[in-house]
Amino acid sequence: MQRARRAALLPVAFFARPADQVARDLLGRLLVVEGADGRVGGRIVETEAYLGGEDPASHAAGLRRNERNAAIYGPPGTWYVYLSYGMHWCANLVAGPPGQGAAVLLRALQPLEGLELMERRRGTRIARLLCAGPGRLCQALGIDRTLDGVPMRRSPARVLGVEGLPPGRVRVTPRIGITKAADWPLRFLEEGSPWVSGPRGRND
């Protein structure tokens, strides 16, 4: 029987490094989500690193440990999913050593698989608007609270260890949409990708 060659998952060790390195190295990898109504996925083209307690913008800074942010203190490779502005889910992967509170926010994908399902979930057929932005990405992929605190290796949402981006294709910019330490150069995106989020002119 034909068996599609299955790429290996990224190992836990991949995530047990500083969040900025993890954020950069996640670019170009494949994120695949198995849902009840189908399988969707795409290439990661935009991420942001949140460094933990020392980073004023991190959910590990200024906030006490609570039910909402508990997952961020888990082991590397754990999903941290929270509700933003009361209506959009945002998906992060915990990075660095446990307890540090560092994580990488997934901000945009190049949609590749399950386009029709993503269009249905998002209510648009404009490909550019399917996965450009953390809230849109989660809606297209069917990611919500049920993923929060789940280790990636045991979750329906997995990042495959396909080849990442060569250094020349990676652009680093200030972070988007936050007020504290926004200017820290911790947003990573694929150079020239039409699939990234953010207003035009914000990508340089």
Add this chain to the structure above:
DNA sequence: GCGCCGATTGGCT
């Protein structure tokens, strides 16, 4: 208990 703010998005001026 109440008001403010936010790692967002989409619709309207």
Add this chain to the structure above:
DNA sequence: GCCAATCGGCGCC
């Protein structure tokens, strides 16, 4: 470009 929608944590009364 402006602004409402909508939930949860936090600070303060």
